[in-house]
Amino acid sequence: MFELVHFTVNSASLANVYGLANITIGYYDIILAYIVAIIVSIIIALILKVPLMPSDRYSFDVSAIYPTPIFAIGILSLFFVLNYTFAYNGLLLAVIIGVCSALFVKYLFYYIFPAPNDGEDINE
């Protein structure tokens, strides 16, 4: 069983060692998919009335710039390193993940990652 695990991990990392996450689609497709995921997630977040920028450097509020695109490109990378790109050279996958991450940030984020309570000082 351990040999199977080693074989799987080794072949996955060998295929991707140069940043070519997928052997069937090229560099430009990957870059385009990342850009599409970032733009779609920001636009959907703005449509859902998430604020564009965080209010200051220490705020726990979610916004369209942060952390929505981070979620989108992080999950898109997971799909790419698993060599799963779906249709249209990964573009459709990028759009779906962008929409899902915006929905996640709007409705589920505080349920999974609750901010520290406003009332109590975190330094106390």
Place this chain on the structure above:
Amino acid sequence: MNEIIGVILAAIICWLNFVIVDTYFGLPEQPGVKGARIIGESIKKRNGDIAGGFFQGNILCSPDASAGTLMASIGYLLLGIPGGIIAAFLVLIGNRLCADPGYAGTVGSLTATLLILIFSFIGLTPEMFIVGMVIAILTIQGIDQVRASIILGKIAEKFNRHAKE
């Protein structure tokens, strides 16, 4: 490139990356959690700088750009550029679990991925960045905390991020 020279170069690049990103996002200004305040005050008692103490406490208590740089190097070694982006995603989750907004960690790992990509063209490999990052964290936390805190305090003053108290 020669390994020793590469590791030294990578250590300098990593040090600059995480100190600049962490200082810009205000780690020396205030302690995020109680543990960071205790470390900062303990360093100040030993004639250190309070801003540098808060910086050291913050990078100890939650994954900031230091952990982000290290994880981005490991991710790049395993999976290429997508690995660096996955590292940023994981650092964001870790930050939120540690009651930290996570701006510094995420931006730090993305800039680290970019730097590793740029410096791979002159022959620096991700392995050198992993070793270099361990050395860079050692110079901040391991060798002499008091002197490191004074240097970090001077950098914080230059960025206008010194502790307000």
